[in-house]
Amino acid sequence: MTDDVGCIIIWATAKHMKVPYRLVVVYKKTLPSGLSDFSPAHTVGQERHKLSISTPKMAVSPVLPALLLILVFFDAQVHTHAQCVDAELARAARACSRRLSLGQRQCRLFPTPERSIIRSLRPGDFRLSQLRKGVFLYDNSFYTSLILKMDRRLALLDIPESISLDGPDGNRTSFASAAEQVLNGTIPKRIDIVYSHGHFDHIGGTTRFVAYMEERYPSASIFIWGTSTARVLIENSVTKRAIFPNVIVGRRGRTLSLGEGLDVRMQIVGGHTASDLALYIPRFRDEPSILMHVDVVFPNWAPPFNLAVTEDVGGYVRVHEELLKFDFDIFISGHWSVGDRKSVEMNHGYSKDLVQAAITALDEVTIEDFNEAGFGRFIDPTAREFGNVLYAFVSVSRRVQIEACYRIIIDKWGCRLPGLDLVGRGHCFTALTYVEIEY
Numbered sequence: 001m002t003d004d005v006g007c008i009i010i011w012a013t014a015k016h017m018k019v020p021y022r023l024v025v026v027y028k029k030t031l032p033s034g035l036s037d038f039s040p041a042h043t044v045g046q047e048r049h050k051l052s053i054s055t056p057k058m059a060v061s062p063v064l065p066a067l068l069l070i071l072v073f074f075d076a077q078v079h080t081h082a083q084c085v086d087a088e089l090a091r092a093a094r095a096c097s098r099r100l101s102l103g104q105r106q107c108r109l110f111p112t113p114e115r116s117i118i119r120s121l122r123p124g125d126f127r128l129s130q131l132r133k134g135v136f137l138y139d140n141s142f143y144t145s146l147i148l149k150m151d152r153r154l155a156l157l158d159i160p161e162s163i164s165l166d167g168p169d170g171n172r173t174s175f176a177s178a179a180e181q182v183l184n185g186t187i188p189k190r191i192d193i194v195y196s197h198g199h200f201d202h203i204g205g206t207t208r209f210v211a212y213m214e215e216r217y218p219s220a221s222i223f224i225w226g227t228s229t230a231r232v233l234i235e236n237s238v239t240k241r242a243i244f245p246n247v248i249v250g251r252r253g254r255t256l257s258l259g260e261g262l263d264v265r266m267q268i269v270g271g272h273t274a275s276d277l278a279l280y281i282p283r284f285r286d287e288p289s290i291l292m293h294v295d296v297v298f299p300n301w302a303p304p305f306n307l308a309v310t311e312d313v314g315g316y317v318r319v320h321e322e323l324l325k326f327d328f329d330i331f332i333s334g335h336w337s338v339g340d341r342k343s344v345e346m347n348h349g350y351s352k353d354l355v356q357a358a359i360t361a362l363d364e365v366t367i368e369d370f371n372e373a374g375f376g377r378f379i380d381p382t383a384r385e386f387g388n389v390l391y392a393f394v395s396v397s398r399r400v401q402i403e404a405c406y407r408i409i410i411d412k413w414g415c416r417l418p419g420l421d422l423v424g425r426g427h428c429f430t431a432l433t434y435v436e437i438e439y
């Protein structure tokens with residue numbers, strides 16, 4: 001990560017003009033003082049900024065008067081990449097922005113910044129690291145979860161699906177091997193399993209894990225904590241890869257105490273499914289506090305697929321506020337890498353901007369844009385596309401709206417969220433649908 005490199009992309013779009021005017025300034029060390037207000041918190045949405053630069057100290061200051069004229073004249077919108085995470089990524093994002101503004105759709109794959117690289121493991125392997133006394137991070141490159149141990153108590157926060165190792169029975173998953181490492185010879189008297197939510201990619205190792213533990217430690221009592229929504233999801237499943245929760249977490253939340261200051265507070269916050277749990281381990285003495293919430297924030301990365309397959313975009317955006325109410329040092333997202341408060345704040349800023357980008361796209365795309373994209377063939381009796389409503393809806397109108405939204409978020413976030421080049425259009429599709437039918 002390079003903290004000392006950033007970029008500001010300033011673009012001016014005149015109404016009825018096809019190509020935005022664009023000036024890219026690469027700066028070192030700090031933002032010029034006159035632009036310091038344009039932090040992500042102040043650039044949420046597509047609100048129009050009248051540029052007011054008081055005392056800019058930029059190497060390119062001679063161009064500013066001309067720039068000011070252009071911006072004021074063309075009712076300018078100003079966007080910044082105030083927190084580009086990597087110079088190479090910033091260059092790729094700028095190049096992509098230029099191509100998109102010229103109407104091209106393809107950009108070169110963006111580079112992966114050093115801090116975002118996921119060190120892949122062979123199938124069945126895992127990494128185990130201690131976060132604080134009694135709390136261990138399980139990480140198999142794609143999934144993360146927590147294993148807690150205090151005296152003869154063992155607790156698992158999610159049990160991701162994982163393949164069998166070459167153990168004597170098929171129930172032994174790589175997660176069971178990780179739990180054995182944490183136990184380090186201790187015979188557990190009680191095992192608690194907590195489901196962050198009801199999706200099997202995060203809890204689908206449970207049935208096999210419990211079968212293994214019951215056989216290996218028959219005297220241990222096993223409790224499974226989860227919401228009634230998770231219970232319904234499991235009940236309705238065909239494969240039953242997870243076991244029904246027998247301790248239901250309701251709206252008032254619950255706390256699991258393992259002793260010696262190690263508690264797990266459970267609170268329904270939603271954001272991904274209707275009743276996702278925030279799992280909070282409060283600070284104890286000088287041990288760090290940990291917040292686990294799965295499938296919304298993806299530290300150092302853009303969320304995958306259509307906004308991580310959220311069921312509720314409004315809930316997705318709002319849940320960040322709930323998460324930020326917790327006082328936490330470490331953030332466990334269920335995937336890829338460990339984050340912190342900044343990871344949540346950044347994804348919050350992005351998700352709000354995404355919705356605003358969808359609103360702007362719907363607002364600014366015109367009939368002329370649709371015609372240019374080929375709408376005429378839908379109403380031309382001689383054309384192959386004649387009468388094909390899905391062509392008109394998917395290949396013309398939605399595509400044009402997605403491209404407009406995608407240009408905005410690549411401009412603003414392409415150099416901050418690795419992978420946005422691959423998933424941004426999917427995010428825009430989800431946000432456009434949300435704005436159209438629920439906003």
Ligand SMILES: [Zn+2]
Pocket residue numbers: 197199202272294295
């Ligand atoms: Zn999920």
